[in-house]
Amino acid sequence: MIDLYYWPSIPGRGEYVRLVLEAGGLAYRDVARLGEDEGGGLEAMFAFLQGRRGAPVPFAPPFLVDGDLVVSQTALCCAHAAAKGGLLPEREADRTFALSIALTGEDFVREIHDTHHPIAVSLTYENQRPEAARRASDFRDNRLPKFLIWYENLIENNEDAAGWLVGPRMTYVDLGLYQTCRGLAHAFPNAFDRAMGEAPQVGALCRAVAAHPAIAAYRESPRALPFTDGIFRHYDELDPPSAA
């Protein structure tokens, strides 16, 4: 049994880990979403973050507790679950590159988050709207296409020619790209649609992940939370219908 610790009310970064746990068919507990009578709740998460469970102390959620191992940072949690669930690439060089893809994906997610929080995570969106408008404009015009074209080229240049980012079959980094694209379709439907015109293989990859039986079943389950006020947020004013 693997314990996942993450904020209980948003998909957020925890969702990247959940998808790997689900696709890998692993038994896990989503601790902060359990009741306190089951040893869960936010208090159980804070006990770790405040050091009351001893070393090592993660800086922030998500983190996994698997026996004696505490794994923090989203990409490492995903790689750990992937190793247990058969979702790592087989070749060592591919595994190394997959982890760098997962980390670059984290950079992308952070940039997406910062479009609505460019100044401080401790302030609301309403307290940084002009700055968000400037940052989102640069994101739509420069960063979003740059990341999506990089992913498109990885699929295009995959020597196994299988439609995935690395190697001949679906791995955890494909799950990550799928989740990021879901989030972008929610947050920036107009800009994402324009950028995806240049990334048809990213689109095909996302459809293939969505059709994976374990992922399709998860999406229909009550375990899957809707996007609300986490990383991926939609504000009309940050996503105009046409590129001016």
Place this chain on the structure above:
Amino acid sequence: MIDLYYWPSIPGRGEYVRLVLEAGGLAYRDVARLGEDEGGGLEAMFAFLQGRRGAPVPFAPPFLVDGDLVVSQTALCCAHAAAKGGLLPEREADRTFALSIALTGEDFVREIHDTHHPIAVSLTYENQRPEAARRASDFRDNRLPKFLIWYENLIENNEDAAGWLVGPRMTYVDLGLYQTCRGLAHAFPNAFDRAMGEAPQVGALCRAVAAHPAIAAYRESPRALPFTDGIFRHYDELDPPSAA
């Protein structure tokens, strides 16, 4: 021989990798700083980033090329060099936690960078000064102390009680913390000095790293570049002398 690829004119993120290579006593070439007659220069780096050297294609520097392996993302480059240079922790649980420390350090570095570039990396600082002032204020008051106290607690709670972040001896994550503190002392001398009042063990760790013979020799060498306009930049207006 390991090839490091990074921008030739700034310490930047490449410096984290260089410190591990230097402390590990590894033979390496700093490719973009070599002449084109030695197979170096920026052109050699762009050949990789534009896919002309084939897969895998990193998203951005720094990256390492070591035989058939291409390693990108700063923390992974550091971990790779550390494995070769004897600077990884010995216990598996410590290695896992060390990599999460390295990645959290990357988050910290990104937040430091964004104090002078909160809107877009493609714009100059002068084009985002009001936003930088707001972001730097939150960084000085909230984020800087939060990260430094987390590091302080890691050292404090290290079961080996040795003054390092993980385990009984210096590892690559100690080198990373040292470099980040050097950068902070350059960029935010006033705020850093105030925050370090609460983090005496971080200070002691940094002095111990600086006294390491290979690091001390490196600092005196022409290979070590001064801070200029990379991640760590000093602007008087972003670092007032007293906490108002």
